[in-house]
Amino acid sequence: MRELRESVIRLAQVPPEGLLFQGLIPARRLTRLNDAVGVVGEGVEVDLRLEPNNDVFLLHGRVQGEVELECESCRAGFRLPLAEDLRLTIDPNPEETLYRDPTQKGEVWVIDHSDEQIEAPEGQFDLVGNLEDEWLLELPISPRCAEDCKGLCPVCGTNLNEAECACSPAPRESPFDVLARLKTDK
Numbered sequence: 814m815r816e817l818r819e820s821v822i823r824l825a826q827v828p829p830e831g832l833l834f835q836g837l838i839p840a841r842r843l844t845r846l847n848d849a850v851g852v853v854g855e856g857v858e859v860d861l862r863l864e865p866n867n868d869v870f871l872l873h874g875r876v877q878g879e880v881e882l883e884c885e886s887c888r889a890g891f892r893l894p895l896a897e898d899l900r901l902t903i904d905p906n907p908e909e910t911l912y913r914d915p916t917q918k919g920e921v922w923v924i925d926h927s928d929e930q931i932e933a934p935e936g937q938f939d940l941v942g943n944l945e946d947e948w949l950l951e952l953p954i955s956p957r958c959a960e961d962c963k964g965l966c967p968v969c970g971t972n973l974n975e976a977e978c979a980c981s982p983a984p985r986e987s988p989f990d991v992l993a994r995l996k997t998d999k
């Protein structure tokens with residue numbers, strides 16, 4: 814896979830049909846993401862198109878990559894795929910852009926303060942930097958390896974997803990079995 818060379822894009826040079834960005838963003842160019850969670854493998858593959866759309870630009874396409882996280886509950890490392898579909902709106906003139914309000918008739922214009930817009934000061938769009946920001950925002954606040962992660966035994970620290978320990982009886986064991994074992998243990 815070809816390495817993506819582009820980094821900062823001059824929006825004024827984007828042709829009406831758009832620009833394609835296809836290739837691998839190597840992990841070493843994603844230092845913030847890599848420092849935060851670790852990028853799995855060589856990096857993140859992208860297949861994206863950047864195109865003008867009225868006063869803004871759209872960046873959309875597919876993403877393939879995984880990050881390595883630590884489960885908050887059992888402390889085991891696990892891999893999380895980045896969201897496959899990417900869609901961002903880039904605003905080259907965040908201060909000035911006016912939008913027609915679709916709910917109003919006539920010449921009513923409002924300034925859109927949507928948080929989803931990415932700013933591109935002076936028409937310069939930092940492709941890799943903004944992708945990295947998106948991926949950092951995507952990270953879960955409380956990462957868990959699985960919905961039903963059993964966590965660690967609070968007494969002995971055994972990872973209960975992998976093994977049982979003496980301090981945590983198996984859930985299906987009947988109380989009589991536990992009693993019987995207590996007797997034989999003594």
Ligand SMILES: [Zn+2]
Nearest residue numbers: 884887958962
């Ligand atoms: Zn876990």
Ligand SMILES: [Zn+2]
Nearest residue numbers: 966969978980
């Ligand atoms: Zn235990």
